[in-house]
Structures are given as C-alpha cells and as structure tokens.
Amino acid sequence: MQIVIAAANKLISASELMLATLRTDLVPVPVSLEFSVKANRELEEQLKPGAEILVGDISHPLEIVLVQPVKSQTIKDDRRIGAISCIAVLSGCKKLLTHAERAAILEQTSFNSAIRACGAKNIRLGDDLPLPEFICLKGRLPTARLALYLQQEAAVICFRSNKLCVLKLDALFKQEAVMKLDPSEVHWLNSGQKEKLQKSSYVSVEQDGSTVIGDDTATAGQAVIQKAGLDARQLKNLEKVLLPRGVLHRSLSMQLSAGMLVEINQTKYVILTAAHQVETGAVGGNVGSATKLWLASL
Incomplete structure (x- = not known):
C-alpha cells in the first residue's frame, strides 16, 4: 500500500x-x-x-x-x-465530522447540495439523488443527519470511480457481481434475534391525525417505531435495510471496495465494509497483508 x-x-x-x-x-x-x-x-x-x-x-x-x-x-x-x-x-469531508457551525435548512434539494451546505464545499457527487428536504441545525453532526435522510430515501453513499456517489439500495443490487465466492470462505452471521434488532417497522400519522400510514409488518421481537412528518414512500424506504450476513478474510485485494457485489450460491451480497490492512514489521512483530470484507443482503 x-x-x-x-x-x-x-x-x-x-x-x-x-x-x-x-x-x-x-x-x-x-x-x-x-x-x-x-x-x-x-x-x-x-x-x-x-x-x-x-x-x-x-x-x-x-x-x-x-x-x-x-x-x-x-x-x-x-x-x-x-x-x-x-x-x-x-x-x-472534514466538515462533515465536526458539529455544524450554522444551520442548513433546504427544500426540494439534493444530497450534493445538502453536503455542500454542511460545509463540504469541495465535494461533488458523481451520482446524486433528489431530496425533498434537509435540515441540520447548528451543533448537530452532519454525518448523522445525512445518514438519517439516506435511510429515508433507501440509499447509501459509496466511493467508486474516484467519486462520491449516492445510490438507491435497489440500484445497488442491480449491478453485476465482481466475483463469485464459495460459501465455505465466509464466516456466516446467522442470528434471527440480531436480525430482529437491526430491522424495524415504521408508522406515522396523517396531518389530520385520523389515519395511521405505513406497514405494520413487525414480527415478534421486532420494534414498531413512530416517525412524525413522513409520507408512505419514506416509511417504506425506512424498512429497506442492509443486514450483515457474513465476514470474509482473504489475501490483500485492494481492488475490492464497499458497494461492490459478490455472488455466493447464485445470491448477490453487497460489500458493506472493505478493510485492507498492511503490517510491515518495521519495528518487529507481524509482517503481512490481508483484506477483510463484511457482506450484507437487502
């Protein structure tokens, strides 16, 4: 590296x-x-x-x-x-990691505009998505606010072709897999209880206060969360989440990055996190390099 x-x-x-x-x-x-x-x-x-x-x-x-x-x-x-x-x-991106020095309130905007409004003036997105509104008050953490609105739009930010890109989760899984893996290479995370904790159902109330909207599809042990001011589209988006399914260790593979797909037994999984580590042994200790991948499904 x-x-x-x-x-x-x-x-x-x-x-x-x-x-x-x-x-x-x-x-x-x-x-x-x-x-x-x-x-x-x-x-x-x-x-x-x-x-x-x-x-x-x-x-x-x-x-x-x-x-x-x-x-x-x-x-x-x-x-x-x-x-x-x-x-x-x-x-x-440093401005996104520090508490906002002033409020950013935007309507009928985009993620690109929201990021720039939070102080990241030198960042431009490759692929962008429209955003009905974006609010980050003074003193709030921009990354947390961006994550909230990404969830409401069922989208993620990834880095590819040397650019930041905002992609819908559905579009993410329409890509071609970059490689096929044997299931024996993966340490699978099979926990029904953990899956229930990571996924929730969401409901809201119409402006007249008379109708609850959203799909109450929760199973036993799964939370139902009330969200104010969201429409049915946003509530449905909130229920689309990436669930971690397994962890994979392999030799250093710098070409692999988060947002790419791999295929295992004809099922596509997205790389949620890719960590590439190099130890040189410059002061003694271990020498080596490896890549660790966290895989997730929609």
Missing part, C-alpha cells in the same frame, strides 16, 4: 510505515485510512492535521484529521521507538 505525502511528494517507505488500514464503507464519509509510522523529525513536520496524502490508486487525496504521538514498547539502540498515529478521510 503506497502512501504519499502530497505537499512534499514524499513516499512513506516500508522502513518508516508500521501499520496501515484503508477502509471503504457505505456511510456519509466512505473512505478512511488509519496508519502509524516511526517517528522522525521529517515526518513529524509533514504529518499534521490538514495535510493531504495520496493512497494507492485513489486519485482523490485524503486529509489528515487526527495526529497522535505514540511511545511504543519496542527498544532499539537503547532507545524507545516513537511512533506517529494518523487518521485521514477524503479531502473535503
């Missing part, structure tokens, strides 16, 4: 990099990188909050949002080896 500090055009070498985990998820900020390097004066000056880095084949830079000095327990040349631990997200 190549990590380059953009401003200095410096490649962090294998002798400097200790551990790196690149994650893609189906969430409002869909790409993140956690990495640790051996501390030295050059890297301490270059790895600062706000610094941009380039990772692998991702052309969109990532911005460092957290830097934490670490004193390791490893001794070399009679000195304790120091480290720098960093977290980076897609450049331009």
Whole structure:
C-alpha cells in the first residue's frame, strides 16, 4: 500500500510505515485510512492535521484529521521507538465530522447540495439523488443527519470511480457481481434475534391525525417505531435495510471496495465494509497483508 505525502511528494517507505488500514464503507464519509509510522523529525513536520496524502490508486487525496504521538514498547539502540498515529478521510469531508457551525435548512434539494451546505464545499457527487428536504441545525453532526435522510430515501453513499456517489439500495443490487465466492470462505452471521434488532417497522400519522400510514409488518421481537412528518414512500424506504450476513478474510485485494457485489450460491451480497490492512514489521512483530470484507443482503 503506497502512501504519499502530497505537499512534499514524499513516499512513506516500508522502513518508516508500521501499520496501515484503508477502509471503504457505505456511510456519509466512505473512505478512511488509519496508519502509524516511526517517528522522525521529517515526518513529524509533514504529518499534521490538514495535510493531504495520496493512497494507492485513489486519485482523490485524503486529509489528515487526527495526529497522535505514540511511545511504543519496542527498544532499539537503547532507545524507545516513537511512533506517529494518523487518521485521514477524503479531502473535503472534514466538515462533515465536526458539529455544524450554522444551520442548513433546504427544500426540494439534493444530497450534493445538502453536503455542500454542511460545509463540504469541495465535494461533488458523481451520482446524486433528489431530496425533498434537509435540515441540520447548528451543533448537530452532519454525518448523522445525512445518514438519517439516506435511510429515508433507501440509499447509501459509496466511493467508486474516484467519486462520491449516492445510490438507491435497489440500484445497488442491480449491478453485476465482481466475483463469485464459495460459501465455505465466509464466516456466516446467522442470528434471527440480531436480525430482529437491526430491522424495524415504521408508522406515522396523517396531518389530520385520523389515519395511521405505513406497514405494520413487525414480527415478534421486532420494534414498531413512530416517525412524525413522513409520507408512505419514506416509511417504506425506512424498512429497506442492509443486514450483515457474513465476514470474509482473504489475501490483500485492494481492488475490492464497499458497494461492490459478490455472488455466493447464485445470491448477490453487497460489500458493506472493505478493510485492507498492511503490517510491515518495521519495528518487529507481524509482517503481512490481508483484506477483510463484511457482506450484507437487502
């Protein structure tokens, strides 16, 4: 996994990099990188909050949002080896991770406009969806508000072709699977009780207060939640959720990312999260690389 500090055009070498985990998820900020390097004066000056880095084949830079000095327990040349631990997200998304400095109230808008209204001015979506309204009051967390409206539209945000995209869940599963897997490769998560906790039914009340709308399809042990001010379309969308079905470990496969489909026994599953991890053994310990995938169904 190549990590380059953009401003200095410096490649962090294998002798400097200790551990790196690149994650893609189906969430409002869909790409993140956690990495640790051996501390030295050059890297301490270059790895600062706000610094941009380039990772692998991702052309969109990532911005460092957290830097934490670490004193390791490893001794070399009679000195304790120091480290720098960093977290980076897609450049331009930092504003979505901090509490809103002012309110954003939009009507007949889109997810692209909502994201920009929350302060992510440099982000433009590849695929977008209309949005009847969007409200994020001052002091609220934009990612939480975006997640709420994504759920109401039965949609997710993913990163593909080096762009943020908003996709309907139904459209997500109309894609072609990128690979076929044997069921024995997957650690299946078979828990009926957990599934009931992860899925709910939703109801609402018409403006005149006389009619309850929405499908009360809850089974035993499944919650029925009242949501004010939503129409029947939005209530139906709320019941479309991605349920985790299994976890898969495989050799490092950087080409796999969240939002792609895999096929197992003629059934399509979406990659909910893809985590690619590299350990260099730069200060001793394990050496290796692997990819972990979380699979989900609709």
